[in-house]
Amino acid sequence: MGDSQVSDDSLVGPLLRAVRTDDVMGHVARLSAHDRYQASLGLERAAEYVAEAARAAGLRDVGVEHFPADGKEQWWTFRAPVSWTPLGARLTVHAGPGTDTPAVVRADHAEQPFTVATYSAATPAGGVVAPLVPVRGDGPVGAAVAGAIAVVDRAAFVRGSLVADLTAAGALGLVTDAPWKGTEDAPHVGRIELPPDSALFGFSLTPAPFRRALAAADRGAVAHAEVAVDRTAAMPLVSGVLPGDDDAEEIWLTGHLCHPRPGSNDNASGVAALLGIASALARLRRSDARYGARRPVRFFWGAEFLGNAAALHGRAQPGGGGLPAALINLDMVGEDQALCRSPFVVERAPETTPTLLSPLAEYVVEQVFAATATSPGSWRPSPFLGFSDHALYADPSVDRPAVQFCHPDDRFNHSAGDGPDKVSPVEMARSCVAGAALAQLLASDGPAPAVRTGLVERWCRGEQEAAARTARDGGGADGDWGRGLLDHVARRNAALR
Structure with a gap:
């Protein structure tokens, strides 16, 4: 100014x-x-x-x-x-053990944001067809996930070791609805993030298609997954x-x-x-x-x-x-x-x-x-x-x-x-x-001096009143803790002034 x-x-x-x-x-x-x-x-x-x-x-x-x-x-x-850019990510879950069976879930990151997990590994060109294996609750990740796509429920997904356990067992990827937000009538795909060096790919679904994927996994069905990634940015x-x-x-x-x-x-x-x-x-x-x-x-x-x-x-x-x-x-x-x-x-x-x-x-x-x-x-x-x-x-x-x-x-x-x-x-x-x-x-020079003084005094008064309420709620302003809080706020206000 x-x-x-x-x-x-x-x-x-x-x-x-x-x-x-x-x-x-x-x-x-x-x-x-x-x-x-x-x-x-x-x-x-x-x-x-x-x-x-x-x-x-x-x-x-x-x-x-x-x-x-x-x-x-x-x-x-x-x-x-x-560096990681998803160029394409598609998942098709089939009803049975072959790709000639009907598709019960289709997910495409180009059409539905958040479908692919951040830092998903790329699949070979043309994608992979692999069996679906259910992973539920707090049970161990079994050998059946080797070469498969794990369909992971929320209780299993929140385990801190899940991604490491799936990787160690040789899984190709995972599908979950764990981070989902919203209501059943207005669902929204939630965010999944894998480690930057992940060997797995991941897909995030809303609850209804996830339930269909989990039911397909229980029937021994297969899925086709394709993920293309650029790493030049x-x-x-x-x-x-x-x-x-x-x-x-x-x-x-x-x-x-x-x-x-x-x-x-x-x-x-x-x-x-x-x-x-x-x-x-x-x-x-x-x-x-x-x-x-x-x-x-x-x-x-x-x-x-x-x-x-x-x-x-x-x-x-x-x-x-x-x-x-x-x-x-x-x-x-x-x-x-x-x-x-x-x-x-x-x-x-x-x-x-x-x-x-x-x-x-x-x-x-x-x-x-x-x-x-x-x-x-x-x-x-x-x-x-x-x-x-x-x-x-x-x-x-x-x-x-x-x-x-x-x-x-x-x-x-x-x-x-x-x-x-x-x-x-x-x-x-x-x-x-x-x-x-x-x-x-x-x-610039800030508010006019009178305005500045007034807002500082109002601020200090509000802080003192808030501290007094907190001290009373915490056991009384006359106790050591309450007096300490009030003294702390008084010192802070003095420095601000």
Whole structure:
């Protein structure tokens, strides 16, 4: 903002008007069409699309780095992913012991996402025909699975040793419905992931076809399975920047690009929201000098955890550009709350280092929801949990404040049900405006001093009240534990002030 100060009501309002929700929803739909495994041809295509959209949004120095997907250690203790793209995966379960018997189950990954297990081994060209062998409950994996396809029920699938036991026994692959989500009248294929060096292939079914496959296995039936795999793709990382007025530490925004298709909320929504944020901020800066900023705002899109590890590792090196002043992570931000049954969540930064980031984030989100109150939906804060990219910034060697916007309890997550129809345009607009407003405040002089003081005092008062309630519920504020909690919160509030 240079020497000027933009009031908060002149920030959220213009951003609501600047965000082009139709464009953002279009990004979600196009990204959802790609199988975006962590190092795959689909992820490379999605990365090129994001880079092109980032340039069109007004970002500078947009580029795509490609890292070898060889499974070797590259960034501290983080290992690169293993290249894997399913080119085709089909399963036909027959009613009897020969392929001349009727088909009772057909599954094709091209038609039904999530059908093939991640990191499935390829079959010989033309596929394999093999007997089906049932594997139930906690019983041992018998010798009968050698050269066969195991039909595995949920109780057997959850055993930690199952894949190793099937491999050791010489099984060719497995079929299960174990990770299925949904109801009997609206089933969705769930996600299976095998080890990156798996010698097995795997297929995921919904309950009804799985029951038919299990019944066929009990009759000694056979199945034809064909899996074709490409292993040439690298791991891409897209980045671009909105320049600041000087060389101050940057503000970073991240959204992980990887996920099997459709992955609309997880995490095409976060990727698209970052594009919407970039476009809205660039548009405001072009139209009004008051929206300039001292700090650059940098955007990253890559494989979950590994993309941020690569970015952090590279920029932590001498001459690498340095670490950010703060980070905003967007992961699963577009959920239609009525369908997905998950509120918008602000996951706070860790409490290890005092930071204004969490109070600012909640302040901005509160404003955005107030400005869109005519549409249904709710939000709530959450303590730091660290289940996404922002967790890396809590490491003591990095120690940068990081918050996350998310909908963590989406009932369609990690299933084929996570499609564009579960994404709400209103929620996407909220996410874009909240992310853009918070980034703008962090990149400039922040809220006016009186506003800043007021929100800090309100935050501290709320923390003290919450601690007092917890102390009472835990056995009384006068006990050692209760006094310790209240003293801890008082010290933390003093540091924040």
